[in-house]
Amino acid sequence: MTYQQNSQPPFEQLSDWLDWLENTRPEHEMELGLDRIRSVAERLDLLKPAPFVIIVGGTNGKGSTVAILESILLAAGYKVGVYTSPHLLRFNERIKVNSIEASDESLCASFQKVNEGRGGEWLSYFEFAVLLAVDVFQKEKIDIALMEVGLGGRLDATNVIEPNVSVITTVGLDHQDWLGYSIEAIAKEKAGIFRPEKPAVFGGVEIPNSIVEQAVRLESALYRREKEFVLDEEKSTWSWEGMSKTGEIIGFTNLPKPNLVIDNAATALQTIQFLPEDVSRNAIVEGLKTSSLPGRYEKIIESNQNGEDIEVILDVAHNPQAAAKLVERLKADPVSGKTRALIAIYKDKDFQGVIESLSEVVDEWVVTGFDSPRALDKSDLNGVVARYSGQSVMAKNAETGFQRLTEISTDKDRVLVVGSFLMVGAILFNVSEALPSI
Numbered sequence: 001m002t003y004q005q006n007s008q009p010p011f012e013q014l015s016d017w018l019d020w021l022e023n024t025r026p027e028h029e030m031e032l033g034l035d036r037i038r039s040v041a042e043r044l045d046l047l048k049p050a051p052f053v054i055i056v057g058g059t060n061g062k063g064s065t066v067a068i069l070e071s072i073l074l075a076a077g078y079k080v081g082v083y084t085s086p087h088l089l090r091f092n093e094r095i096k097v098n099s100i101e102a103s104d105e106s107l108c109a110s111f112q113k114v115n116e117g118r119g120g121e122w123l124s125y126f127e128f129a130v131l132l133a134v135d136v137f138q139k140e141k142i143d144i145a146l147m148e149v150g151l152g153g154r155l156d157a158t159n160v161i162e163p164n165v166s167v168i169t170t171v172g173l174d175h176q177d178w179l180g181y182s183i184e185a186i187a188k189e190k191a192g193i194f195r196p197e198k199p200a201v202f203g204g205v206e207i208p209n210s211i212v213e214q215a216v217r218l219e220s221a222l223y224r225r226e227k228e229f230v231l232d233e234e235k236s237t238w239s240w241e242g243m244s245k246t247g248e249i250i251g252f253t254n255l256p257k258p259n260l261v262i263d264n265a266a267t268a269l270q271t272i273q274f275l276p277e278d279v280s281r282n283a284i285v286e287g288l289k290t291s292s293l294p295g296r297y298e299k300i301i302e303s304n305q306n307g308e309d310i311e312v313i314l315d316v317a318h319n320p321q322a323a324a325k326l327v328e329r330l331k332a333d334p335v336s337g338k339t340r341a342l343i344a345i346y347k348d349k350d351f352q353g354v355i356e357s358l359s360e361v362v363d364e365w366v367v368t369g370f371d372s373p374r375a376l377d378k379s380d381l382n383g384v385v386a387r388y389s390g391q392s393v394m395a396k397n398a399e400t401g402f403q404r405l406t407e408i409s410t411d412k413d414r415v416l417v418v419g420s421f422l423m424v425g426a427i428l429f430n431v432s433e434a435l436p437s438i
Helices: 013-025 035-044 063-076 103-119 127-141 183-193 210-219 262-273 281-290 319-329 349-360 378-388 398-408 419-429
Strands: 054-059 080-083 095-097 145-149 165-168 201-202 220-222 230-233 239-242 249-256 296-304 307-316 339-343 364-367 392-394 414-418
Touching: 035 103, 035 127, 054 063, 054 183, 063 145, 063 262, 080 296, 095 127, 095 339, 103 127, 103 364, 127 419, 145 392, 165 183, 165 262, 183 210, 183 239, 201 230, 201 339, 210 220, 230 262, 239 262, 239 419, 249 307, 262 281, 307 319, 307 419, 319 414, 339 349, 349 378, 364 378, 364 398, 378 392, 392 414, 398 414, 398 419, 414 419
Parallel strands: 054 145, 054 165, 080 145, 165 201, 201 220, 307 414, 339 364, 339 414, 364 392
Antiparallel strands: 080 095, 230 239, 239 249, 296 307
16 A cells, blocks of 8 residues: 555555654654643543553653663563654654564554544644554553653653653753753753652752752652762672662662663662562663663674774764763773764754764764754754864765765774764664564
8 A cells, every 4th residue: 555645544554654644743843732642542541551650751861761671670570661752763663562662563553543533633743652652552461661751741742641750861951942941941841740749760960950849849759869869880880879669778789880871770770669569689680781772872893895894883862961971981982093973963953062072082074964854954064063173074875974984994993873863773774684573
């Protein structure tokens, strides 16, 4: 069945549902608010995805925190549903049960249910996606749902779900046109995921006043990094100390370092303290060892024309806070040769701040773009790069830019792919194998 612009659902293929969704309510045309989705969710009984729900918001670290939580909870024997956004390669990545992507068939059935049940109510791309996730999770009868906030918190579609625990990883300047132009304004929007008398966890080192004020107003017990929980990083292991749900001090020593950012692991450990039953140390250790997330300091190997293996690091860092954390990891993981970066980025991001941070560790740049109305023109991006480095060229697209960098690099160098999910996804599309689905 081939999708046409004037086609109407229901469709038989997931690709047709997705074409219809993107053409009638594109991802970049967001319309925030909860009235529409709440009306449909109530009508279809899609307000409760699982007996226990954890919602995770924040500027950076949401995906890593969710991934670490997922790994620990799976190791503890729970059946876990995960909703995240955006995806790198395919829509199915957004909705997983026990680490397996939802199948096309399951998503098509959920699409039809939501579309027929909305009763003419207009739903955005993200509202559809959240309701699809809830329907899939209900069908799969999961124990715990992990819901990642897309934008902000207060008005994000995920906030129609009632969480048992709310998590904010960090707060930085991003999406200012939607959330406000100060840390306090953005934090206030993100704190909209807090619930009365339900625990809230904050993973950043410096906590905005508006987050504390929201927790006090709602009488939500607030657990803060460097206050109620701390981490102590050593050379090869780390330790964590925090608080149980009954207020007792607890801790773990000699933990294995995760593949993902350790700050997010500390936040995840505090979050699991509020589950109905305690999670064992063995499950925590196993979860830390196995947690991973595509496009977050992900390493792959590509061979150049001489047969040399070139290290490639894929990272979706697209704001200064994320870029600074990436720089830390690159400095702690040096190479003897050069670091060459392939970058494309959205024009509504602080691209100058990203370039300024990365210029500390990048020796040469290849600048390109991607197919999106939000993409920054590569000539404009190249002009910014030129302010910090004379070593830059423009490429027609991500694929040709990546090929250029791998061919001019040796096994002593590395290639960094950075700037957006679309950039990393374009490269992963050519190097990754298909994942299994349920």
